[in-house]
Every structure is written in C-alpha cells, then in structure tokens.
C-alpha cells in the first residue's frame with residue numbers, strides 16, 4: 001500500500017479548521033497527524049512527522065507560522081487571509097534558503113470563487129466601470145476579504161496591461177468610507193450580515209449594460225476540494241504560489 005501523506009492542521013478548532021480536519025480524515029490518501037489550536041505549540045507538527053501543514057488561523061499569526069514551518073522543511077497550504085505584498089515578499093525571500101519547500105497561499109479555495117476571479121479579470125478590460133462587493137458572516141475579522149483583495153488586484157493588473165483607465169467617478173463629497181476601499185484603484189465594498197457565509201459580486205458597467213459575476217459559498221464544504229488539491233500538490237510547487245488558479249491551469253499574476 002502507498003504511504004499516506006502526513007498532514008497537520010493549524011487552527012483546527014476554528015470554523016475552517018474543523019471542516020479541514022474532517023476532510024483530511026475522510027481522504028484515503030491523507031493521514032491527519034497533528035492538530036494545533038490557539039494554545040498549542042507548532043513543534044507538534046514536526047514531532048508528528050507532518051509533511052504538509054494547513055493553516056486556517058488568524059491574520060496576526062499566520063505569517064510567523066509559515067516562517068517556522070519553512071525552517072522545519074514542512075510544506076504549507078495557507079487559507080488564512082490578511083496577507084499583503086510585504087508579507088508575501090518576506091516568505092518568498094525566506095524560501096530562497098529552503099528551495100525544496102512549497103508554500104501555497106490562496107485567499108479562496110472554492111472553485112467557483114477562483115473562476116469568478118479569472119472571469120472578472122478577463123471581463124474587466126472591456127468595461128468602463130468595475131467595482132467589487134464582498135459579503136460575509138459578521139464573525140470575520142478582516143475587511144475587505146482576501147478574495148476581494150485578490151480579485152481587485154487581478155482586475156487592476158488586467159486593465160493596466162490593456163491600457164484601460166480608472167473607472168469614472170465624479171464623487172467630490174462623501175461620508176468617509178461611502179465609496180468603499182481602494183484596492184489598486186478598484187473600489188471594494190464589504191458587507192457583514194448574520195446568515196451569510198462567503199459571497200462576492202463583481203459589477204461591470206458600460207453605457208446601457210451591466211455584467212454581474214457572482215459567487216456564493218453556502219457551506220464551508222465548498223472550500224474542501226481546493227484545500228485537498230493544495231495539500232496533494234504543494235510539494236510539487238517549490239517556492240511561493242499565491243492563488244489556487246496556478247494549480248488549476250487558470251494563469252493570472254503570481
């Protein structure tokens with residue numbers, strides 16, 4: 001029998017962590033060897049011989065977790081959001097000294113969300129206006145969502161490459177925040193509402209028409225095929241990979 005891949009889950013007691021634990025335990029080719037919670041110690045990951053660690057913790061600890069795991073030679077799949085370019089750059093630099101280790105940071109593991117981002121980047125070249133609206137459960141700590149930030153960055157890069165200018169906006173007076181956050185020149189609006197899980201709309205406007213691209217995660221199970229794909233493939237992608245699209249042959253900026 002082929003040996004099962006040994007997996008550790010960080011943030012195992014959280015909403016996503018619990019779902020990942022179940023998914024790993026149900027996969028015949030994977031073996032859950034460690035769970036780390038807020039009061040736990042990362043040494044449990046190496047003590048258990050984990051080959052891959054999955055991090056669904058909180059924005060304030062995820063980067064430090066990744067550096068510790070890279071030093072230990074453990075591949076990492078990161079779902080935790082709140083990453084910025086500087087933090088990603090530090091991980092990229094660190095990995096130069098651990099060339100066999102792979103780190104995948106993906107703001108969204110749901111296939112539909114990854115496709116939404118790809119479709120939005122493709123469409124954004126052809127519309128005068130584009131704005132992103134993300135909608136989540138009210139227990140979420142970061143805003144805008146990592147997905148919305150990645151969506152806006154992809155849209156901005158596609159528009160810049162195509163020579164498309166900024167979305168028109170005559171606002172000269174506003175209550176602070178009314179026009180949302182500015183992510184690479186794209187307006188992003190965050191809604192927090194009890195009953196929601198994770199949702200995103202990309203609104204694209206031209207004279208006389210509007211295209212809406214919308215994705216809904218109604219259940220955290222929607223993220224599991226992507227997480228398991230990352231766990232199985234991360235070792236084959238040494239260095240830093242940002243976004244699941246690169247494992248799905250959907251391209252985009254790295």
Ligand SMILES: NC(=O)C1=CN([C@@H]2O[C@H](COP(=O)(O)OP(=O)(O)OC[C@H]3O[C@@H](n4cnc5c(N)ncnc54)[C@H](OP(=O)(O)O)[C@@H]3O)[C@@H](O)[C@H]2O)C=CC1
Pocket residue numbers: 010011012013014015016017036037038039040056057058059061078079080081082106107108109110146223
């Ligand atoms: N990439 C994707 O597809 C998705 C990403 N996410 C992201 O995943 C992250 C987690 O979301 P969610 O599960 O809803 O959040 P939760 O708050 O439910 O879970 C986070 C867990 O991490 C624990 N934790 C805090 N510090 C540590 C630590 N140092 N070591 C281990 N565990 C720790 C928390 O414990 P305590 O509560 O005791 O502090 C909590 O149990 C968020 O950043 C979210 O945006 C969410 C869904 C999908």
Ligand SMILES: O=C(O)C1=N[C@H](C(=O)O)C[C@H](O)C1
Pocket residue numbers: 081107108136140141144145146147148197198199
């Ligand atoms: O906190 C969440 O729930 C989610 N977070 C991720 C994000 O910030 O994009 C992914 C998904 O939207 C769910």
